[in-house]
Amino acid sequence: MNMKPIPLFKIFGIQINLDFSWFVIFFLVTFTLAEGFFPHFYPGYSFIVYWIVGAVSSILLFVSVLLHELSHSITALHFNIPVKNINLFIFGGVAMIEEEAPNPRVEFLVAVAGPLCSFTIGLFFLVLVYLYPVDDLLNGIINYLMYVNFALGLFNLVPAFPLDGGRILRAIIWSKKDILTATKISSFTGTVFAYFLIFAGIWSLIKGNFLNGIWYGLIGLFLKQASKISYEQTKLTVILSKYRVENFMQTLKPLLPDETVLDFMNFYFPFYRSSIYPVIGKDGQVYVLYIEDIKKIPQEKWAVTYVMDIAKPLVAFVSPYDSLYKAIKIMNRYNLNEIPVIYGNTILGIIRKSAVELLLEKFMEEEKK
Missing domain, CATH: 3.10.580.10 (CBS-domain)
Known part of the structure; x- marks a missing residue:
């Protein structure tokens, strides 16, 4: 049975929802930070302090993800493209933009808005690192958020549809050809990248890195399915948009x-x-x-x-x-x-x-x- 997401609040008229799968990644990120990252780089604190700081860092991570998705949504709204909601779930977040962009330029601007937001947040925390050079847990949170936002921006720039980089690639191809051809090519790159992650997951499992192996595999499977569905939806849109x-x-x-x-x-x-x-x-x-x-x-x-x-x-x-x-x-x-x-x-x-x-x-x- 599919459980309905938890409605949180609205921003700019966009409903923000929390999927129940979010609690899984929240626990895993908190566990990784509390038991690995913070004790390794910032030793000398108690168990409970590490878990509190880990939980705070996890929440701030998802605030960063939300800002990333909001940047897509606000840009889409600027071009009169309706946005149904933003769902935070196990793989991060997704803005439910209800219509295709009207042209390649708008597609490019909506897609690039997310990575630009993440890089801006990363630069903000980079400045804070230099303004607060104290070797304590607050510095650790700042460093973590700096790295994770840069990583979020870079990962989304991979030219694999439906990631932002794949949408940017689609916009570029669309400017030369039709949207269906552009989606087909960018979806193929998305499938290739998905298989790369799946094989990376299998290799990690063989090497004994169980947690990384599971995550690479799950993300790869998710991207593979999402790439296929996105192409089918675009094809559906193109076909039905021709008729009145x-x-x-x-x-x-x-x-x-x-x-x-x-x-x-x-x-x-x-x-x-x-x-x-x-x-x-x-x-x-x-x-x-x-x-x-x-x-x-x-x-x-x-x-x-x-x-x-x-x-x-x-x-x-x-x-x-x-x-x-x-x-x-x-x-x-x-x-x-x-x-x-x-x-x-x-x-x-x-x-x-x-x-x-x-x-x-x-x-x-x-x-x-």
Whole structure:
């Protein structure tokens, strides 16, 4: 069972969430610092002090990761690219940027913002190291945060999609070719780098370095899967962005508020067979009738139950000129199989997820030939 992430707070309207897997890496980083790094370089302190300092350093590490992801998100928002949330999890953090960049330049700027932020933080702590040259645990925390931010920036610059370096590589190739070709090439480099990490993990295990071996292997497997998924998502976006809702919607006549559930079941449902149906309220607003709600009403009461008695406010809709990609994204966001198509104040019809899926199936079959 997948557990929902813990909502923490919002920054610039972006929801920050904490995945339960974060606690695993938090413990491992704290353990490594408290039992290895700090005792080795800063001896003479008690067990409890090392663990407190290790925990503080781990939290500050994730603050650095959060700032890294925020820099991506704020840059994306600057270019009107929506950002759903930022999730902190076992492999660090990820900004859930909902749309592809509109052009290679924006892609480059959004991607490079993260490493630049990490390098800036690293330089800040480098200055602090020289301003506070005392050989104590505070100096140790400063040194650790300096190294880890430089390492975070450098690791993300590896040209392996979906790392920032891979996105930068994609932007460069995209400026010369199309986005799908650019994503395919950068995803290949991501897969190659993932296999490198996996083999590095196996080698570390053979050499007896169990912890490093496990982490190299896990990160490699994660990047391999993420690279494949990112390419498939980009391909999906490119395909669906070529088509408009108006070409795939089913036109219909909306229900009026004085019509009954029996009217709907007799004259509308047999023809349209939709799980939702738009209703125009007496206030001129659009409401939605759900088949699931009708099933809860005894049939003998259908004739005396008006559609407005059980209709619910409109949750989401699309324009006929929206792309199929936007339509499927909205349906997935609200867990809908059908969604009304509205232009201005006029209800034009509905579009079904099944129609979009049929198009994708046809495209995939033609691609295999």
